[in-house]
Amino acid sequence: MSPRAAWRLESLGFGEVYDYVAGKLDWMAAGLRTEGTNAAHPRAGEVSRRDVPTAGLDERLGDVRERVRAAGWDAVVVINKEHVVFGLLRSKELDKDPELRMEQAMRPGPSTFRPYVSVKEMAETMTKHMLESSPITTSDGRLVGLLLQSDAVRVAGEEK
C-alpha cells in the first residue's frame, strides 16, 4: 500500500518522497514507542527485564553461573556479539556440569516473542505453556529483554 501512496504523492507534485517499506510492524517489532489507543496497554517489551544477564557460546558454565547468581538471577540468555539470541538457560540448565560450555548447556532456539505483544496475551501464553521466562527479541532476533512469567501475570492483573 505504501509504494502506491509514495508514487501518487510524487505525481501530485511532492518532490522528496520516501517509503518506509518495512512499516509499522518493523517499528513495533524493534520495541519502539507508538502513539494511539493501544499505547496505554503494557506490552512485552516494556515489562521485560532489560538487565537480564547474557553470556557467549564459549563461556564456561561454572563461571557464568557464579556471575548470574551473584547478580540475583536464575536465568541467562546466550547471545552473539550482535545480540542475536542463540539459547537460554533457566535454573535447571544452570545447575548442569560447571565444566560445560554455554553452547553445550543451553536450551537452544528458545521460543521468542516480539516486544509489541500485549502483556495480557503473554501472561496467558506463559501460564498455559508453563514458561517461567521468555526472551523478547526484535524481528531480526536481537535481544530486547527477558520477560518473567511472574511480571507478566502481575502487570496483566493490575490492568483489570
Add this chain to the structure above:
Amino acid sequence: MPTEIDRNQLKELVERGAQLVEVLPADEYEEDHLPGAINLPLRRLETDAVATLDRTRPVIVYCWDAA
C-alpha cells in the same frame, strides 16, 4: 522515484523535519501509529494530501509492512 528507507533513515529524516504519513485506514491508525505521524488513508490521499502536507518538506509514507 520514491526512495525506500529503513528505520534508522526514517529517524534521521524526521529529525530533519520530514512529514510522517500513515496510509492505513483510520481505525488502524488510531490503535497504533508512529510518534508524530498523521493519517492519510490511501483513498483520501488525492483529496487530502495537497491540503494537508507541505510540498517543501520531505514526506515519508508507511503502512503495516512490505507485503
